[in-house]
Amino acid sequence: LVFTAALILLAYLIGSVPFAVVVSKLMGLQDPRSYGSKNPGATNVLRTGNKTAAALTLLGDAAKGWFAIWLAEKLAPGIAPAGLAMVALAAFVGHLYPIFLGFKGGKGVATALGVLVAIQPWLALATAATWLIIAVFFRYSSLASLVAAFFAPVYYVFGSGLAWHAQPAMGVALAVIGVLLFYRHRANITRLIQGTESKIGGGKKK
Numbered sequence: 001l002v003f004t005a006a007l008i009l010l011a012y013l014i015g016s017v018p019f020a021v022v023v024s025k026l027m028g029l030q031d032p033r034s035y036g037s038k039n040p041g042a043t044n045v046l047r048t049g050n051k052t053a054a055a056l057t058l059l060g061d062a063a064k065g066w067f068a069i070w071l072a073e074k075l076a077p078g079i080a081p082a083g084l085a086m087v088a089l090a091a092f093v094g095h096l097y098p099i100f101l102g103f104k105g106g107k108g109v110a111t112a113l114g115v116l117v118a119i120q121p122w123l124a125l126a127t128a129a130t131w132l133i134i135a136v137f138f139r140y141s142s143l144a145s146l147v148a149a150f151f152a153p154v155y156y157v158f159g160s161g162l163a164w165h166a167q168p169a170m171g172v173a174l175a176v177i178g179v180l181l182f183y184r185h186r187a188n189i190t191r192l193i194q195g196t197e198s199k200i201g202g203g204k205k206k
């Protein structure tokens, strides 16, 4: 149990590494917390026009979610489903409230994707496809994230028995991740309703 707690803490620390800030610093770009939505995330880094930096941010933030779970399974092969669900949640929470940024982090979309990849690659693919479809049709990154976050737990539960066996604890963790993701997008939700949300590739508010 102490070991599981240590793995949860480790997952939180891994999730806390803010790739938007790290990548921007390494590439000599402005701190993403100073422009656009002020969010340290791939979408906001894209607002600099630097697609490579945005892609690296997405990759890094997703990789850490995947890595936290992979590492926990590696270090504790027999970890209980509830323990692993806590590890998944901890990595996600690390991105939202990172100790390295004074607990002011991102919105968790890329990190949640990484978590899904570790839990169930097909689930991750279905969720990412959902994100992409909404993004292509509506051009709002935030809207795509919200729709994907709603469907991820739904897919997880309803896909159970078809392609995987859903663990109740992990289902709860995904639902909590979805709720937190919505909570972190509340300013985006307001902007979407008001029609002032910025579109992907738009650069600035319409």
Ligand code: NKO
Residues within 6 Å of the ligand: 036, 037, 038, 039, 041, 042, 043, 044, 058, 107, 108, 109, 110, 112, 113, 116, 127, 128, 131, 132, 141, 142, 143, 145, 146, 148, 149, 150, 152, 153, 174, 177, 178, 181, 188
């Ligand atoms: O700057 O407030 P902003 O407009 O930047 O940003 C809103 C945006 C923040 O998220 C990001 C990350 C973008 C990642 C894009 C690829 C996502 C692929 C689909 C993953 C969905 C996972 C949700 C699972 C929840 C359980 O939203």
